Amino acid sequence: MSKVAVDQAHRVVGSELVRHDAVEKVQGKTVFAADFSLPRMLHAMLKRSEYAHARLVAVDVSAAEAVDGVVAVYTAADVPNNTVWVDVPGQTLEVGALKARSNVLADELVRYHGEPIALVAAETEDAALAALDAIVVDYEPLPVLDDPERALDPDAPQLHEAGNLLAHWELEEGDVEAAFAGADVVVEGEYQTQFIDHAYLEPEAGVAWRDTDGVITIRAATQVVEHFRDVARILELPDNKVRVIAPYIGGGFGGKEDMTVEPYLGIVAASTGRPVRMVWSRQESLIARQNRHAVRMRYRTAADADGRLLAHDIDILSDGGAYALLSALVLLYSTTCAVGPYRCPNARIRCRTVYTNHTPCSAMRGFGGMQVTLGYEGQMDRLAGELGLDPLELRRRNFLEKGDVLPIGQPLETAVALPAIADAVLERLEPLPEPGGPRRAVGRGFACNLQPYGRCVWLNDWASAWLGFELDGTLTIRIAVPDIGGGQASSLVQIASEVLGVAPERITIHIGDSALNPLTGTTTATRQLYMSGNAVLEAARELREALAGVAAGLLEVEAEELEFRVDGVRVRGGDRELDFRTLLAACASVNVAWHVLATYRAPKGIPWQAEESWRGRVFPDFTYGCHAVDVEVDLDTGQVRVLGYVAGHDVGQAINPQSVEGQIEGAVAMGLGYALSERVVFEEAQNLTATFAQYLIPTAVEVPAIESVVVESGEGMGPFNARGIGEPPIGPPAPAVAAAIRAAVGIELTELPFTPERVSAAIRAAGGGR
Amino acid sequence: MIVELTLNGSPARLEVPAHWTLLRMLRDAAGRTDAKHGCGEGVCGACAVLVDDVAVNSCSLLAPQVDGASVETVAGLAREGEMHPLQEAMLGSGGVQCGFCTPGMVISAVEAIRLGAAGSDEEIRHSLAGNLCRCTGYGKIVAAVAAHRDGSAAAGGFAGAAPGGADRTEAGGEGAAPAPGVGIGP
Numbered sequence: 001m002s003k004v005a006v007d008q009a010h011r012v013v014g015s016e017l018v019r020h021d022a023v024e025k026v027q028g029k030t031v032f033a034a035d036f037s038l039p040r041m042l043h044a045m046l047k048r049s050e051y052a053h054a055r056l057v058a059v060d061v062s063a064a065e066a067v068d069g070v071v072a073v074y075t076a077a078d079v080p081n082n083t084v085w086v087d088v089p090g091q092t093l094e095v096g097a098l099k100a101r102s103n104v105l106a107d108e109l110v111r112y113h114g115e116p117i118a119l120v121a122a123e124t125e126d127a128a129l130a131a132l133d134a135i136v137v138d139y140e141p142l143p144v145l146d147d148p149e150r151a152l153d154p155d156a157p158q159l160h161e162a163g164n165l166l167a168h169w170e171l172e173e174g175d176v177e178a179a180f181a182g183a184d185v186v187v188e189g190e191y192q193t194q195f196i197d198h199a200y201l202e203p204e205a206g207v208a209w210r211d212t213d214g215v216i217t218i219r220a221a222t223q224v225v226e227h228f229r230d231v232a233r234i235l236e237l238p239d240n241k242v243r244v245i246a247p248y249i250g251g252g253f254g255g256k257e258d259m260t261v262e263p264y265l266g267i268v269a270a271s272t273g274r275p276v277r278m279v280w281s282r283q284e285s286l287i288a289r290q291n292r293h294a295v296r297m298r299y300r301t302a303a304d305a306d307g308r309l310l311a312h313d314i315d316i317l318s319d320g321g322a323y324a325l326l327s328a329l330v331l332l333y334s335t336t337c338a339v340g341p342y343r344c345p346n347a348r349i350r351c352r353t354v355y356t357n358h359t360p361c362s363a364m365r366g367f368g369g370m371q372v373t374l375g376y377e378g379q380m381d382r383l384a385g386e387l388g389l390d391p392l393e394l395r396r397r398n399f400l401e402k403g404d405v406l407p408i409g410q411p412l413e414t415a416v417a418l419p420a421i422a423d424a425v426l427e428r429l430e431p432l433p434e435p436g437g438p439r440r441a442v443g444r445g446f447a448c449n450l451q452p453y454g455r456c457v458w459l460n461d462w463a464s465a466w467l468g469f470e471l472d473g474t475l476t477i478r479i480a481v482p483d484i485g486g487g488q489a490s491s492l493v494q495i496a497s498e499v500l501g502v503a504p505e506r507i508t509i510h511i512g513d514s515a516l517n518p519l520t521g522t523t524t525a526t527r528q529l530y531m532s533g534n535a536v537l538e539a540a541r542e543l544r545e546a547l548a549g550v551a552a553g554l555l556e557v558e559a560e561e562l563e564f565r566v567d568g569v570r571v572r573g574g575d576r577e578l579d580f581r582t583l584l585a586a587c588a589s590v591n592v593a594w595h596v597l598a599t600y601r602a603p604k605g606i607p608w609q610a611e612e613s614w615r616g617r618v619f620p621d622f623t624y625g626c627h628a629v630d631v632e633v634d635l636d637t638g639q640v641r642v643l644g645y646v647a648g649h650d651v652g653q654a655i656n657p658q659s660v661e662g663q664i665e666g667a668v669a670m671g672l673g674y675a676l677s678e679r680v681v682f683e684e685a686q687n688l689t690a691t692f693a694q695y696l697i698p699t700a701v702e703v704p705a706i707e708s709v710v711v712e713s714g715e716g717m718g719p720f721n722a723r724g725i726g727e728p729p730i731g732p733p734a735p736a737v738a739a740a741i742r743a744a745v746g747i748e749l750t751e752l753p754f755t756p757e758r759v760s761a762a763i764r765a766a767g768g769g770r
Numbered sequence: 771m772i773v774e775l776t777l778n779g780s781p782a783r784l785e786v787p788a789h790w791t792l793l794r795m796l797r798d799a800a801g802r803t804d805a806k807h808g809c810g811e812g813v814c815g816a817c818a819v820l821v822d823d824v825a826v827n828s829c830s831l832l833a834p835q836v837d838g839a840s841v842e843t844v845a846g847l848a849r850e851g852e853m854h855p856l857q858e859a860m861l862g863s864g865g866v867q868c869g870f871c872t873p874g875m876v877i878s879a880v881e882a883i884r885l886g887a888a889g890s891d892e893e894i895r896h897s898l899a900g901n902l903c904r905c906t907g908y909g910k911i912v913a914a915v916a917a918h919r920d921g922s923a924a925a926g927g928f929a930g931a932a933p934g935g936a937d938r939t940e941a942g943g944e945g946a947a948p949a950p951g952v953g954i955g956p
Contacts, residue, residue, distance in 0.1 A: 018861045025869025026857045028804025028844040032870065035803035200904050201808045201816050201870040250806075250870030251904050282809040485868025485905050658864035658910075665907030666867065692813035692902065700895040700908040 012497040013720050016658040017504055019490035021248055021483065030248050033221040034205035038275035041207065042071055044268050045128040045278070047118040047135045048288055049110035052146070052357040052685030053157070054139040056108055061118060063134040069127030072272055073135070074119040076107035079267060080236040083107075101160070102323040102360075104234055104263050110139075111159055111322035112359050113686050114288030121268045121276055144357050146685040148296070148319040151354040159322065159355040166320045166353045167328035169335040169608075173407040173615075174346030179311035183302035187382040190298050192751040193371045193734075195291040195319075195680035196673075197689075198364055199697045202250020203285045208265035209275040211243070215515070218265050219245040223252045223482050224522040225514040227259050231266040242266065246512030252484035253670070254363030255289055257524045258325055286695055287687045291680050292364040293318045293330060293353070297375040302346075307387050307394045311346035312339050314375070318353040318361075318368075325362035327353045332608075333368030333452065336408050336618050340376035341418055341450040342398035347407035357685040363524060365667065366730045369451045370674075377447045377735030378750060381742060391739060392422060392446050400450070409615025412622065414723075415715040417650040418448060421626045424709045425648040432630055433643055439635045442643065445739025448626045449731035452619035453526035453724025454717070457605030463531035464518035467496060467539040468595025469547075471588070473568075473580030475502045477509040480517040481532045486726055487659035488528045492536045494655055495719050499540035501564030502580070518597060526623070526724030529655065531600060533719035539598035547594065550587050551578055603717075621716065623723045625649040627668070627732035631740040635768065638760025640676055640741060642702070647732070648709035652716025652723040664708040664729040671733025673698045676753050773837050777802070778846030786833050793817045793828035796843065804843045804873050808902070815901030818874035819843050825881040827900075844873035847880065856880055856918045863914040867905035875901045879915045888919050 024030045061073040076082045082104050106117045118135050122128035143157045150156050151164040158164060180186060206220025216235065218228075225244040232242040249256060261278040268276040280289075300313040316334055320327035331353045338349045364370075380398075384391040399418040405411050425446075435442050455461045466478040477496055483489040489509050497504045510517055520532040548559040551569045555562070555576050563572050570577035578586075587594045605617045630643040647664050654660045677696040681688040689695040716723035738749050747762040773784050777800060784799045796802040796819070805828050808816030812830035819828045820842040847854035856879055859865075866872050875898065882888045882897035894915045895908065903911065 016864070019864075019866070022861055022864075022866035022869065025866050025872050026844075026860050026876065027848065027853060028873040030869055031803070032806070034807065035797075198904075200868070201806070201814060201902060202868065203808070249868060251868040253904070279807070282811070282814075485870075487867070662864050662867055662906055662910065665909050666905045667907075669907035670904065691811055692809045693811065697902055697904060699900075699902065700898040700912065703895075703908050705891065705912075706907050706909050 012494050012504065013655050014653065014657065017490065017494055017656055019487050019659070020493065020504070021490060032202060032250050033207070033219065033247055034279045036207045036219055036247070037277065038207060038209055040274055042121045042123065042268060042272065042274050042276040043125045043128045044119060044121045044264055044276050045132055046116045046264065047120065047132050048284065049106060049113060049115040049117055051110055051139050051141055052113045053142040053144045054110050055142060056106060056110060056117065057138040057140050059117060060136040063136065064120060064131040067127055067131045067134055069123040070120065070131045071123065072121045072268065073131060074105065074267060075117070076103060076105040079104045079234065081234050084230065084234065112357055114284070114359065115322070119264050119267060121272060144685045146356055146358060146682060148317050148354045148356055151356055159357065164355045166324055166355055167331055168352040169331055170350045171335070171408055172348045174311070176311050176313055176346045176348045179346040180302045183310050184305040185383065185386050186300065186302050187379060187386055188300045189375070189378050189382055190296070190750060191375045191378055193295045193374060194752050195294045195358065195361070196678045197286055197289065197291055197680055197695055198253040198255030199695065200251025200253060200255060203280045203282055204256065204260035204289065205279040206261045206265050207275060207277045208269040210269050210273050215241050215243050216266050216270050217243045217245065218262050219247060220260070220262050220265065221249045221256055222246050222260070222262065223249070223256045223484055223524055225480050225482060225512055226519065226522065227262055228514045230259060231262050234263050235266050235270050243515035246482035249482060249484040252523065253365045254367065254524065256484070257363040257522065258290065260289070282692060283690045287690050288359065290321065290325060290360045290362040293320060293327065293361040293371065295334070295371040297372065299375050299379045301379040301383065303383050305387070307383060307389050307397050309342055309344045309398050312344050313348045314338050314350065316351040318351070319356050319358055320353040321356060321358040321360035323360040325360050327361060330363065330368035332456070332618065334372050336406060336410060336452065337369040337450060338372050338376065339407060340373070341400050341416070341448050341624055342395070343400055343404060344407060349407060358682055359687065365670065365727050366451065367525065367727065370731045373447060373449050373731040373735050374738065374752065378738060381739050395446070395448055396422065408618055410618050414621055414717065415650065415713040416624055417711055417713040418624050418626060420713070421624060421648040421650055421711050424711055425626050425628050425646050428646045428707050428709055429628055430644065435632060440632050441635060441744040442630060442632045443740045443742065443744025444628060444630050445736045445743055446626065446628050447732035447736035447739060448624070449728065450622045450624050451526065451728035451731055452622050454530050454602055454620035455525050455527055457603055457617050457620060458607040460604055461521060461527065461531060461602040462599055463520040463535040464597060464599045465520060465532060465535035465539045466518050466595065466597045467536065467543050469580065469584050471581070471584050473506070473584065475500060475507045477507060477536065478517045479509070479511060479520050479532055479536065480513055481520045481528055482512045482523040484523050486663060487656060488523055488532070491529055491655045491659065492532060495533055495536050496540045499537065499544055499564070501566055503566045526726040526728065529722060530718040530724050531602065533655070533722065534600035535598055537719040538600055539596050542596045542598055546592055546596070547583060547587065550590060550592050551583055554578060554586055621723065623649060623651065623725060623728040625728050625732055627736045629733070629736040629740050631737060631744060633741055633744045633759065635745065635763055636760070638756035638758070638763060640737065640754055640759060642672060642704045645704050646707045646709060647729055648711055649725060649728055650711040650713045650723065651725050652718065652721045653712050653714060654710050655720065655722055657710055660710050660725055661708040663725045665706045667727070667729035668706050668733055669698055669703045671730045672703060672737070674752060675734040675737040677702070677755065679753050771834060773833050775836050775838065776840040778842055788834055790833045791829050792831040792833050792836055795833040796828060802843050802845070804845045806870055806873060808870065815874045815878060816871050818877040818901065820877055820881065823884065825878050844876050847876065854880065856883070856914065859914040859918040860911070863910045863917060865906060865911040865914040871901060871903045875903065875911060882915065883919055888915050891916060
């Protein structure tokens with residue numbers, strides 16, 4: 001590490017810099033994945049299963065191959081390595097295999113509606129569409145498994161060789177039974193969350209070509225350029241013969257974390273030698289892309305008469321859908337976060353995820369830490385009701401503190417600023433508005449949460465960055481980070497500018513390329529600012545140290561006396577200075593490198609063992625939040641209108657406060673959709689919400705003005721003590737809305753989403769809301 | 771068939787199949803990728819363009835229907851290389867994240883202002899209800915339209931001030947933060 005301190009602390013970091021990518025985007029100049037084209041490019045499309053569970057008796061592509069303009073049609077037998085094995089970490093020993101299988105193209109069986117069966121490449125999109133219609137699939141329908149409870153029955157249809165139990169995590173800490181026996185109050189609740197879709201505005205898309213030296217190059221909308229290795233395995237090529245480029249992405253939210261178009265583009269480019277584009281329709285994206293897990297949670301919670309938590313007994317059953325993907329890890333987040341940001345000395349936590357014939361579930365913003373907010377916050381509100389305590393006061397009595405340990409053994413090593421966050425949120429709240437009519441009621445709800453940032457510590461996470469000056473004094477950053485819209489790239493520009501002085505507009509950042517830029521890991525798990533930010537910070541400090549050494553010699557001062565400014569290096573408090581151009585020429589003449597490659601390594605940890613006695617650190621750190629919402633409920637229609645929203649989070653240090661607010665406000669809007677309108681509807685595992693007219697994400701009318709409160713504790717593990725903020729704010733909206741409805745009309749809603757039908761039915765069941 | 775139109779101020783003559791949508795013609799025949807394909811069914815608004823100053827979802831119009839019309843994509847809003855003030859306002863407010871909805875959003879906002887349908891925040895929200903955004907939560911977009919309407923749009927560029935700036939509070943705890951960041955002066 002550099003000995004040279006950053007002397008102009010927080011000159012650029014902490015400012016609301018206009019993002020360089022936004023300047024292009026607002027003019028429509030950004031070349032997104034589907035906007036890219038190449039000469040003689042083919043168009044590829046997928047034939048998808050019409051059945052949720054069926055045996056493929058025959059797939060006849062002969063008529064499709066005869067369609068004018070069709071270049072190739074592929075089925076499972078044509079894929080070099082059609083079987084993809086994914087690791088399923090955790091307590092999976094009795095599940096059988098430690099790995100789970102999925103196919104690039106369905107082979108023998110289809111297990112969900114929309115599963116790819118055949119791949120078509122044609123000269124035009126119209127020809128590809130005609131070819132899809134010409135493929136004849138002979139299905140033998142099989143019994144559909146669409147109930148996760150039923151999946152655990154021994155006589156249920158078994159969807160995979162090792163059975164329907166995909167993964168489980170279990171732990172027991174303290175003496176749970178004794179705690180319940182000695183409790184003053186015990187509350188029980190069952191909660192059910194729904195499947196939802198990421199619904200980014202940019203559908204899955206990409207272009208691929210065979211480049212120099214036979215390198216299959218895929219430019220696609222992805223959060224993970226490291227999938228080049230997975231594509232190489234499918235194509236049976238060496239890893240270094242596949243390259244993935246991620247352009248600026250039109251939204252990710254976890255939906256572009258698993259592969260989407262990449263394997264199919266790779267197959268066509270490798271086998272035909274021609275460039276190829278694949279763009280999924282919105283219907284494909286909504287039907288066949290993975291969802292957020294629907295989860296059933298049973299909570300039993302004990303507390304003393306003062307409202308202090310004594311114990312939780314928690315049982316979670318999650319519907320993982322037809323293939324494993326990231327379900328086991330999603331479930332680990334649920335296990336870790338199951339008791340919320342509260343001290344709980346005794347806990348029994350049992351989490352299971354099972355296969356069904358629903359669309360596979362995998363990563364989505366919040367990643368298992370989100371669903372459980374409905375459970376643990378619902379329990380806190382029940383406790384407050386039982387004890388006659390103010391819901392926020394009850395929470396304050398239980399907030400975690402720095403130094404505490406979560407039931408799973410996770411130590412909390414940085415500030416838990418929840419009291420300060422709650423205070424800041426309270427300060428911003430206006431008085432609760434009056435109802436807008438005689439048959440309307442208003443209420444206010446609170447919810448708090450914790451969400452990890454950074455990957456599991458035993459994954460040995462790292463991120464690299466290359467920083468180099470050009471001789472004209474401009475700076476280049478090379479880093480393979482995918483930017484999915486959160487300002488991942490521009491934040492790195494701010495960090496480099498902060499350390500090296502160079503003005504942001506004189507910095508160019510090359511992102512998202514697995515071959516030409518240093519790898520920095522996935523844009524997932526709220527890890528990118530934390531990881532790539534630390535890598536850029538380290539590189540910038542090393543570069544500064546190198547340049548400062550040369551400058552100190554020329555200016556005949558100690559390096560510590562120098563400050564790095566927009567135009568060059570100056571002796572602090574004096575008028576002697578060197579512009580960057582002169583300094584770099586000097587570096588060249590004395591052969592001091594003006595570029596560096598640096599790697600940041602996250603804290604390491606001991607992998608989870610199958611023994612239930614295992615306790616330990618799972619994540620680097622957490623981000624905490626407290627939200628408040630005011631709602632108005634129409635007692636006749638059950639319509640819930642959100643009147644106001646205040647969302648507070650401790651981000652340690654905001655690198656760009658405007659980007660932080662953008663993450664908070666966007667996540668709250670998404671969380672309100674989860675609370676009130678969004679639901680992937682299945683009937684016999686057939687997806688019935690295949691369009692944006694059926695799958696309802698909130699518009700500007702449904703989303704209220706959201707007040708984001710950015711708290712800066714100065715503690716966090718990211719650059720300049722920042723914490724991650726991409727996922728955390730999506731957790732509290734649903735339980736906060738539930739609490740507000742409860743405060744307004746006295747009903748307890750436990751099944752998401754809180755649609756007018758459900759709310760009005762609950763009001764009627766409770767006697768009309770009066 | 772041949773479609774003749776004025777595209778972003780210049781005459782264009784495009785040969786397209788009669789069943790193509792305006793969106794497909796713009797993207798695949800005219801090379802204008804600043805209209806985005808988000809849903810293909812007229813719900814998300816990412817493909818919005820101005821046809822004779824009226825905002826339409828170009829995925830839901832057939833290409834021949836604009837024969838003789840003037841069509842403007844977001845790129846057509848620039849004047850002499852300068853961005854439309856609303857675009858500047860979007861930059862100042864932080865109304866752009868992934869940017870995929872942005873071109874259509876800007877088109878709808880420009881029309882709302884022209885129609886006088888941006889009088890209040892609530893009116894702006896209704897005017898933008900046909901444009902889905904999954905990133906921003908809409909607030910900063912609404913702020914941009916309001917700022918532009920009020921003629922107080924903050925300029926973009928280095929450290930452009932944003933309407934409704936961050937409210938940042940220092941929390942306690944060991945090693946408390948240095949003073950909250952201060953933006954570089956104008």
